[in-house]
Amino acid sequence: MTETTQPQAWRTQRSADSQLKRNWAKLRRNKAALFGGILILIYFITALLAPVIFPGSPSAPNLMRSLERPSFANPLGTDELGRTILGRIIYGSRVSLLIAIGVVFVGLLVGLPLGLISGYYGGKVDFGIQRVTDTMLAFPGFLLALALVAVLGVGLKNTIISVGISMVPIYIRLVRGCTLSVREQTYVEAARAVGTRDRIILLRHILPNVMAPVTIQTSLGMGTAILFAAGLGFLGLGVQPPTPEWGAMLGSGRAYLFNSPHVATFPGIAIFLAVLGFNLAGDGLRDVLDPRFRL
């Protein structure tokens, strides 16, 4: 018996591997997605290794060197308080990454269970959740985040919470839609036919099957979160100075746009590249994970 089981084990392993390999090959063929992935990778490395890449404080002012143009010593120039912009962008990546992850976490934490419940149980529960979702979706996302900041106040934590909540309805809708279609699958009926409890059906049978679109939305959502947080920062309603935050940097650079355009330009480029990276990667993931394109 043992002789025959060996090659079987090998074969199972191989076919699981080949699925991964196929997805990886598909992702690699997709040049845009690859570019997006590289951008995200650079972004993550920068955020994680910020103190290594840029020793010293990004917030220590040096008024003697304020508004210097890009030079060899300060590749991206300095801002109005003489802080090097490169350093602030590097440290700003930590803040924006924290916000991106936090926002998506809040969105998933609230949106995923509500979407599952709404889609699976239907009826009155669904009606209730969906009308609340409708109300939230009636506001443009950024306006909703802005209104929430007005209620909660400024700061890193509140930025995460308010932008996160503004994304909740998107997750609810997405997860509900997927749940509705998965719920009708025969394997869910079969699970009920062997007496499985609703909770286990939701967690073991439905949740894993809605994860593909949720993963894509998470990648796209991180891009949007960075943009929203930067928007709040730009308006002075996000993370407060002296914490280096891209949106706030952009906002304070606005005053010097004519004489020292580099102050606003480089944070803007940083925001642009980070959002671009998440969007391209999200599109790439969609192409790979979308069952309609699967062979």
Added chain:
Amino acid sequence: MKQESLLSVINLRTRFHIYEGMVTAVDGINLDVYRGETLGVVGESGCGKSVTALSILRLLATPPAEIQGMILFEDVNLLELNLDEIRRIRGNAISMIFQEPMTSLNPVLTIGEQISEAIRLHQGVDRQEAWSKAVEMLQMVQIPSPEMRAHEYPHQLSGGMRQRAMIAMALSCHPRLLLADEPTTALDVTIQAQIVDLMERLKEEFDTSIVLITHNLGLIAEMAKRVLVMYMGKVVEEAPVEDLFQEPLHPYTQGLLESIPWIGKKLKTGRRQLQEIPGIVPSLLEMPEGCRFHPRCSRVMSICSKEEPPLVQKDGRWVLCWLWK
């Protein structure tokens, strides 16, 4: 000889509230399943076969569905049980096999996980023991190298293998009753034969009664002892299988049997086409007056369109038709 009845369905009526009104999918059917027997249920698509099975396990969402009547399983009315009690019966005392082996297994769970889930649910054993029981079941349904197959995902198995896995899951808790809803329809003929053999063998082994739902009369002839013929939510004929094939009483059953192509069988004179039952099944929303089959019936009488036919007993068989009154 009076056999012991395992399942008695009495005057079961399943209706659905839909936008256009009320649809009666199953209209007052009665059936008995005895211990250890296979009951065949035949009929065209949409005649209420599957709804009957789903009603028995209460798998229909209510609303929109509405189930009335009595479903006595071992003298307990399943319709009166609460959700927890019916859950304990599902998969344990009564289980079900579905038509589509391609979609009735969850693509993200391994075969072993899915089978052991059912075992753990009802037998209160730990994960490891459930797993080894699952492997045992896979062996029983003749899946080669079951230890390894248990680790595989549904997409790595062929259709026939998946249906075997489905059967293993359904029988894993040794149910007293198996509802097989078109278990071989999606499989090709040689695999069908294997699955039929397998079900016959396991039926003996576990002493399980089977309700075999199908539109395949060949399968009925092979497996069932008694047959119910359904048409538009009603049982129109009930007979032992030999009698039914030898001398169908209801014109609908006669039509069904005549529609089977036999190699070498002479077609009716002048016809070079397959026999068929003329017309189509009417919409359940526009139920014909009187006998539901009368617009398509070859032996229609004037009374048929006016009054519902009575249930007539003839030589120990039942038929719902004016012809035998």
